[in-house]
Amino acid sequence: MRNILSRLGLLLGAGALAVVGFTGTASAAPAASTADTMTAPADTKSSPVRARSDVKTQGYYNGYCEYYELCMFHLNGFQGSGIDFPAIPGFRDGTYRDNAFVSPGEGQGQSPANNARSLFNADPYYYVLGCIDENLLGMCAYQPPLSGGDLFPDYFLNLESHTY
Numbered sequence: 001m002r003n004i005l006s007r008l009g010l011l012l013g014a015g016a017l018a019v020v021g022f023t024g025t026a027s028a029a030p031a032a033s034t035a036d037t038m039t040a041p042a043d044t045k046s047s048p049v050r051a052r053s054d055v056k057t058q059g060y061y062n063g064y065c066e067y068y069e070l071c072m073f074h075l076n077g078f079q080g081s082g083i084d085f086p087a088i089p090g091f092r093d094g095t096y097r098d099n100a101f102v103s104p105g106e107g108q109g110q111s112p113a114n115n116a117r118s119l120f121n122a123d124p125y126y127y128v129l130g131c132i133d134e135n136l137l138g139m140c141a142y143q144p145p146l147s148g149g150d151l152f153p154d155y156f157l158n159l160e161s162h163t164y
């Protein structure tokens with residue numbers, strides 16, 4: 001079950017189901033256990049998304065958490081400085097060492113590598129897979145579309161790579 005490739009295949013299947021069944025209500029992954037997500041389900045009601053956008057007008061890495069982005073924050077509860085990665089199918093970031101938290105707040109300018117306490121998957125359709133080592137290695141878990149919160153202890157201050 002810890003095989004990344006098989007996990008990705010499972011996620012893609014679950015993501016397709018989520019697209020078909022997406023109506024604004026949560027819980028799109030019936031087969032998934034909470035232990036396989038990066039954040040607690042109880043945290044998914046609040047959202048740091050500030051502006052509606054679409055792929056063509058998207059401003060990645062601009063510090064504004066918009067739809068079609070993965071937003072990562074230095075502090076709990078989507079607080080502190082944040083970074084907004086693209087949420088594009090096939091997008092992969094193998095290391096956060098070349099990235100920096102961009103929005104104003106505590107942690108601004110620091111690398112998100114092993115330095116994020118909360119995140120929000122602001123993509124409406126796709127699961128994101130996050131891992132505790134670079135290049136999608138180590139322990140990995142997914143975050144369903146339009147959900148997020150404080151990271152579970154295994155991922156808290158420990159994320160180093162992700163892919164959509």
Ligand SMILES: [Ca+2]
Pocket residue numbers: 058059060061062063064065066069084
């Ligand atoms: Ca943005």
Ligand SMILES: [Ca+2]
Pocket residue numbers: 093094095096097098099
């Ligand atoms: Ca990077």
